[in-house]
Amino acid sequence: MPIELTLAVEAFPIAGRFVISRGAKTQAVVVTATLRDGDAQGRGECVPYARYGESVESVTAAIEGVRSALESGADRVALQRLLPAGAARNAVDCAMWDLEAKKSGRRAWLAAGFSRLTPxxxxxxxxxxxxxxxxxxxxxxxxxxxxxxxxxxxxxxxxxxxxxxxxxxxxxxxxxxxxxxxxxxxxxxxxxxxxxxxxxxxxxxxxxxxxxxxxxxxxxxxxxxxxxxxxxxxxxxxxxxxxxxxxxxxxxxxxxxxxxxxxxxxxxxxxxxxxxxxxxxxxxxxxxxxxxxxxxxxxxxxxxxxxxxxxxxxxxxxxxxxxxxxx
Structure with a gap:
């Protein structure tokens, strides 16, 4: 069964305003990637950042540009070649980690080499x-x-x-x-x-x-x-x-x-x-x-x-x- 990719743009209101030297915002707009393989699904979230030339539109377009490879089973190693460093690759990479964990029943931190996570x-x-x-x-x-x-x-x-x-x-x-x-x-x-x-x-x-x-x-x-x-x-x-x-x-x-x-x-x-x-x-x-x-x-x-x-x-x-x- 092929992997299915879905993308969602979501907005979460900020409590008050978040202000830095470059400006202010009142909501966090994120792009969420979901990869589904049978009954298992993995999710990853990214925040497009204008400082690095990113927008919701550019991030979603970048992910859509590699949809065929992702749905054909490209793994995390291949992903590093398919997309450059940045928000688009982040959403997909984290979704892949999550999907691997959900399919294997093994927590992601164990796969990453940690014996446990501490608070x-x-x-x-x-x-x-x-x-x-x-x-x-x-x-x-x-x-x-x-x-x-x-x-x-x-x-x-x-x-x-x-x-x-x-x-x-x-x-x-x-x-x-x-x-x-x-x-x-x-x-x-x-x-x-x-x-x-x-x-x-x-x-x-x-x-x-x-x-x-x-x-x-x-x-x-x-x-x-x-x-x-x-x-x-x-x-x-x-x-x-x-x-x-x-x-x-x-x-x-x-x-x-x-x-x-x-x-x-x-x-x-x-x-x-x-x-x-x-x-x-x-x-x-x-x-x-x-x-x-x-x-x-x-x-x-x-x-x-x-x-x-x-x-x-x-x-x-x-x-x-x-x-x-x-x-």
């Missing part, structure tokens, strides 16, 4: 806003152990001061989303050090981050927009201390696992990250979380409504995915 503590994201807005948000989240603070460049010192005042005991990660500039980098890193920041994500624009190899880094710096897949790692040496591995960038769990192994061998710390999506997108990323120094898989916590069944979060602690969700 993870995820960061919780605070959107960019005025200092007063961010202080209020920090107060509401002050009981969470790890906060990810979105920054935007000018005025970030005041934003950090406000967040630290609102959540004096939380560990802070900051994410500039490429908004900082070379002439202010040293001062911004010094401000982060003053407020006890543990990690800085992507301070400079990708492709314009050579300066990071020439300046003192008082705080570990993590590549996000500069880090996509295994092939991107070599250029990051000397500039970054960590890499943010997101399945929508790597093109799925298969490449993410390879990238994590290569990153560790090259001396990078790992951050397991996500776009704003549902529990279906977070579930396979929990495998990368097992290898990560920092976990940022809070997508469902930012939504007004998640999928059912979804991941179980107790505060910021997330449990491994149930089989009914994925894998």
């Amino acid at each position: 993870l503590v995820t960061a919780y994201t605070l959107s960019v806003g005025t200092p007063d807005e961010m202080r209020a948000a920090a107060i509401r989240a002050a009981d969470r152990p790890l906060l990810k603070v979105k920054l935007a460049g000018e005025g970030d010192d005041a934003r950090l001061a406000a967040v630290r005042a609102g959540a004096p005991h939380a560990t802070l990660i900051v994410d500039a989303n490429e908004a900082w500039r070379e002439e202010t980098l040293a001062a911004q890193l010094d401000a982060c050090a003053r407020y006890g920041v543990a990690l800085v994500e992507q301070p400079l624009p990708a492709g314009q981050d050579e300066m990071l190899a020439r300046v003192a880094r008082p705080i570990p710096i993590c590549a996000d927009e500069s880090a996509h897949d295994t092939a991107s790692l070599a250029a990051l040496r000397g500039r970054y201390d960590a890499v943010n591995i997101k399945l929508d960038k790597t093109g799925g769990l298969t490449e993410a696992l390879a990238m994590a192994q290569a990153a560790r061998e090259m001396g990078f710390a790992i951050m397991a990250g996500c776009m704003v999506g549902t529990s279906l997108a977070m579930a396979p990323a929990t495998l990368i979380g097992q290898m990560a120094a920092f976990v940022d898989l809070d997508g469902p916590l930012l939504l007004a409504k998640d999928r059912e069944p979804g991941l179980v979060y107790e505060g910021s602690t997330m449990e491994p995915p149930p089989a009914a969700l994925w894998g």
